[in-house]
Structures are given as structure tokens and as C-alpha cells.
Amino acid sequence: MLLRSNIEIKDAEVYSSMPEHFRRTGVASEWAHANRGGVPVDSFLEGPVFDADGNLYVTDIPFGRIFRISPNKEWSLVVEYDGEPNGMKFLGQNELIIADYKNGLMKLDLRSKEVEPYLLRRNTERFKGVNDLIFDSKKNLYFTDQGQSGMHDPSGRVYRLCPDGQLDLLIGNIPSPNGIALSPDEKVLYIAVTRGNCIWRAPLMADGSVAKVGQFFTSYGPSGPDGLAVDQDGHLIIANPGLGYVWVLNELAEPTEVWRSPLGKSLTNIAFGGSGRKTLYCTESVSGSILTIPMWQPGLKLAV
Numbered sequence: 001m002l003l004r005s006n007i008e009i010k011d012a013e014v015y016s017s018m019p020e021h022f023r024r025t026g027v028a029s030e031w032a033h034a035n036r037g038g039v040p041v042d043s044f045l046e047g048p049v050f051d052a053d054g055n056l057y058v059t060d061i062p063f064g065r066i067f068r069i070s071p072n073k074e075w076s077l078v079v080e081y082d083g084e085p086n087g088m089k090f091l092g093q094n095e096l097i098i099a100d101y102k103n104g105l106m107k108l109d110l111r112s113k114e115v116e117p118y119l120l121r122r123n124t125e126r127f128k129g130v131n132d133l134i135f136d137s138k139k140n141l142y143f144t145d146q147g148q149s150g151m152h153d154p155s156g157r158v159y160r161l162c163p164d165g166q167l168d169l170l171i172g173n174i175p176s177p178n179g180i181a182l183s184p185d186e187k188v189l190y191i192a193v194t195r196g197n198c199i200w201r202a203p204l205m206a207d208g209s210v211a212k213v214g215q216f217f218t219s220y221g222p223s224g225p226d227g228l229a230v231d232q233d234g235h236l237i238i239a240n241p242g243l244g245y246v247w248v249l250n251e252l253a254e255p256t257e258v259w260r261s262p263l264g265k266s267l268t269n270i271a272f273g274g275s276g277r278k279t280l281y282c283t284e285s286v287s288g289s290i291l292t293i294p295m296w297q298p299g300l301k302l303a304v
Contacts, residue, residue: 018288029062045283047088048271059085087132144177150195179228197224217253227269231297263287272299
């Protein structure tokens with residue numbers, strides 16, 4: 001199959017699938033009622049991130065679970081708690097910050113396996129439903145607050161949480177902000193706008209504000225961009241669950257590679273890992289699987 005630009009669509013490989021004993025078959029959840037039309041799901045994987053030892057951590061949103069997948073593809077349950085965990089990033093070697101749709105930002109200590117609040121509210125107001133996050137080299141934390149926003153209600157937000165606790169609202173009119181990523185020089189913030197079916201590009205100014213925010217890339221289909229990643233050369237990589245695609249874009253937002261899920265059309269999020277960070281690991285949420293894609297350039301090393 002070819003796109004009109006004559007780029008061949010290649011199939012990703014299945015790396016590993018959730019073992020049957022971890023699947024919650026036929027179990028209803030409040031999350032599935034709101035987000036999957038009430039159809040029970042046995043899991044819904046998101047938030048892939050690697051530790052220094054090559055273990056892959058993923059979230060299971062509807063059942064409040066976080067799993068570790070070893071380099072030998074062995075799955076283990078790290079924690080199960082009352083939440084809806086989505087994106088994750090490491091704060092330190094043993095601490096994960098979780099974008100929890102139900103609760104806000106949470107912190108998981110991997111040694112004690114305790115989950116505790118990190119940031120639950122802004123000026124006593126609950127978030128709409130936080131989704132994904134990224135640290136810069138100064139430990140500023142950028143995160144999206146998506147909730148049920150969309151074209152009918154363009155009220156999704158992007159925040160920056162500074163190490164001293166200052167919380168800045170950078171953008172407040174996004175129709176469904178989802179994945180978030182930084183350019184290699186940390187001067188541009190990319191935001192996946194799922195229900196707007198596009199990517200926004202937000203230049204970060206010297207004073208910490210954003211200016212001249214614009215639409216960088218436009219997709220199509222029933223559900224738009226989700227998770228984002230960036231390689232060392234600045235290519236933007238996009239998980240597009242509505243199509244089951246991964247787009248690789250150059251600096252002009254032109255697709256240079258397109259990959260497809262062989263299992264389903266819910267390829268939600270991505271992370272670089274493996275030898276030299278040259279393999280892209282993808283959560284395929286409906287099938288409860290991890291896919292892999294070989295990349296030409298290594299992934300940008302995460303700041304924290």
C-alpha cells in the first residue's frame with residue numbers, strides 16, 4: 001500500500017502481548033463506559049517509558065495498573081491503585097511521575113511501590129483530566145490536561161510545572177491536547193491535538209511564555225494523533241490510533257516514514273528503547289500488545 005507521496009506503509013512487529021492471567025476479561029469499568037462506548041475492555045495500554053536497565057513500564061488506564069516488561073519480555077505487575085494512569089516519565093532513577101486522568105499528577109516510588117499525590121489541583125480547582133507529560137533539562141514538567149475536550153469544547157490545556165512549584169498555564173484553548181514532546185533544543189513544544197486531528201507547534205520564548213502557536217501537521221481518520229516522540233535529528237514521531245499508524249515527520253512536517261499496526265487500530269503511544277535507543281516501542285491498546293519499529297536515528301535522550 002502506498003500513500004499519495006509514494007511512501008510505502010510498512011508493518012510494525014509484535015514484540016509482546018499481555019499474558020492472559022493479567023487480562024480483566026468482561027469486567028466493566030467507569031473509564032470504558034465513558035471512552036469505549038460502554039464496551040468492556042480487558043486492558044488499555046498507554047504511557048511507555050524505559051528505565052536505565054532496559055525495563056519497559058506501561059500503564060493500564062481503566063484498571064489503575066502499572067506493569068514492568070523486562071528485556072526478556074516477562075510481564076510483572078508493579079502496582080494497582082485507585083486511578084486512571086496514562087502517560088509516565090521518570091523523575092529520578094526510582095520515581096515515576098504519572099499523568100493520572102482521574103486524580104492529577106501522581107508519583108510512584110518503585111522501591112516501596114507506593115503511589116502518592118504529586119499535583120492534584122491548581123488553585124483548588126481539579127484538572128479536566130491530565131494525559132501526558134515531558135521534562136526538559138531544567139526539570140520543568142510540561143503536561144497536557146485533556147479531559148473530554150474536543151472541537152465542541154476547545155478548552156484543553158497545557159501547563160508547565162517548575163521545580164520550585166510554580167505552575168504556569170501556557171495554552172488554554174486546545175480541542176483535546178494529548179501527547180507532548182520537546183524539540184532537541186527545547187525551543188519548541190509539540191502537542192498532539194487528538195480530536196482536532198493535528199499537531200500544534202508552540203515556540204517557547206526566553207521569558208517562558210509561548211508565542212505564534214500554530215498547526216504543524218494535519219492527519220485524518222476517526223481519531224487523531226496521540227503519543228509523541230522525537231529523535232536526535234529532530235524528526236517528530238506520532239502515534240495515530242485512529243489509523244493504527246506511526247508517522248515520522250521531518251522539519252517541514254512531511255512524512256518520511258509510515259508504519260502500521262498489524263493487530264488493530266489503537267496504536268496509542270510510543271517510546272524509544274533497545275540498543276542505542278534505535279527501536280520504537282508502541283502500545284497497541286485494544287489488543288494489549290507492544291509493537292516494535294526499527295528507526296534510522298536514535299531517540300532523543302529524555303532529559304530526566
